[in-house]
Amino acid sequence: MNEIGFLSLLVSFFCSVAAAVTARKNITLARASIILSGISSAISVFILGFLFLNNDYSNQYVWQFSSKEMDPFYKFAAIWGGMDGSMLLWAAIQGIGASIVARDIFRFPKNLANNTLLFLAISNIFFLGMTLFLTNPFQYIKSEIIPLDGNGLNPLLQNPFMAIHPPIMYFGLTWFAIPASIAFAALISPTKEWYQYCRAWTLLAWGFLTAGKVLGGYWAYIELGWGGFWAWDPVENASFIPWLTGTALLHSVMVEERKGMLKLWNIWLALATYSLTVFGTFLTRSGVVQSVHAFASTDIGWVFLLYLGLYLSVALFFTFRVKHTPDRHIESFISREAIFLLNNLILLGIAFATLWGVLFPVFSEWFTGQKQTVGIPYFNAVNVPLFLLMLFFMGVGPLVSWRHTTLAQLRKQFLAPIITAFIVGLMLVWAGVPGFYPILSYSLCVFVFLTIIKELHRRKKEPASFLRTLGAHTVHLGVLLATIGITASMAHKIERDFVLSEGQSYSVGRFQFTLKELTAVRSSSFEELQAVTEIVDTKSGDIIAIRKPASRFYYKKKENTSEVSILKLLKGDVYLVMAGLDDSGTKAAMKVFINPLQSLLWIGTGVMIFGLFVILSQRAYSQRT
């Protein structure tokens, strides 16, 4: 089977090469090759999955990341448990995306079609080539005897959210190759309204990336026992930066659509977003920066840089060589296009500051000889104010119309929302909510919410585009919910450590925790010590819940993990960690986090994805008719 998997990968690679060679001469042939390449790479993923499900330890990769006692679901998920398989999956998901574009390629104008196929093929070739020549997962184990059992997957990764998080991320990250390929094609042969061929793809990729990032955060939250969901780790930032530029792209193509402006800007945003996804892959696999995720310093990183350098140099060359029709001028700074542009710049500012933070160890070593690193305080200090500024303009956007709004009109539109937001802010101060940024954040959310309602009310009269507007504003409502969740859980988090013997209690805020008993539980793959804890609401005296956070020991990997228990209440989460026993073995060391309104982040993301579906369904509808 190893050979078949490898062969299918090889076929996929050469099909993409064939597509690149024929793209500019024979579209039909190139189209067929791209589709075949996508199918073939998907087949090799399934063959690897088959090897995993069959416990075929003659394969080095399968042996390394799987073992017999694992659940079939996790055996399959182990495909992307390591570098080789994750590269294969990356290449395959990109290949499938390219196939779907190729299927509809005849809808494209001819010049755009052949260059789009060319750049899709180039992207495919790069990732398939990497997988094939540098990280081939179809290798025989380097041992005379085939082992009876595998090495096993890291227990932390054996969680349903972790299992589905990487593929969803890859759909998001790799599908940004599609807008980039179309943008590159439009750069070489200027096409009017090129963005209409890639807007749906940009939205899809953005949606997957959003969902993937939040799923990853949710996994970290429920699995890692530190009570948080985001730590500005290089790996998180590596996909956050393209998310930011992708968000900017989604908005600025609307300016091009409405006003015929920002054409080159949009093309370059699409190229930059794709390049940043590739750069992120480089960061996480080169060992250039240190991270919680122990990415070893493999040599493959530099190949990514070489590819990026070439890709962007060619793009730069065509930017200066090809004559584009000049943009139309911006007429007024009190116009929607100006606000969009401003928010584009803020998003890029956040992306730039984040990238700077990630690469700070590299730069500081270059300039001062001493490697330095920045962490959470830096990212929060720079990005929080920028984000709040963006939130403000997110509210201003709907208040101003395209082209021009007079100051008088603006004042009229502005007054009610801004006064209400101000009053809410004052009330929060009066209620004793601490901190300037949190209060500003809540007030801005109220302001944006009111402007969205105003806009929806006004747009009701245009039924043709109402659903699309509704979808877009639903995404924004999701952003507001998530913002409130993030603000509250970060700013008003309570964290306490305590030690309890059986029967003892500890109070935090209005909650009282009583350790009822310590019980040992054994299973085939682990044993765990559960701290059966009763949670009482001291105000009403009711027992809210009995929870069993545990400290778990996996036999096979000889690893300790803590199994947290999270009580989700409307007002927030009560997050309990059992951190082990004291030396006498009778007292449980525990940790509790109280994260106000934490669930709003997850709910808000759901609302964002729902809004995206509404927009996409409208696009599909308008394309059919």
Add this chain to the structure above:
Amino acid sequence: MSKVFLALVLGMLAIVTVAMFLSTKDKANAVLIVNDLDGDKERIRIGGKVSNKDITYDVEPEFSLKFYVEDKLTPAKSVPVVYKGIKPDMFDAGREVLIDGDFKDGTLFATQLLTQCPSKYEPPE
């Protein structure tokens, strides 16, 4: 358009750059390796391996984890570490860790201790 636009881009860049430099000034940690630790130094980051020497973990009167850290490639010397907090998941002898903290009188006082994920993206042996 293009001039105003350029001014906006540069303005944004300037604001962000100033904010970045102001923020990095007092928030950066120097990245060192264990073998280079010599003399008191505040705000450092050490990447290393948990030594096989004794590890003690107390929960009373406060959480306190004491262990030794050494360089992962050339373990020439090991340095005692004190971390007042809960022992992180997967913490064990031989595990790679990232430590942020202050080095004082020969001991590293950790403010943050992170255990690195073991299996993700390790190169094949």
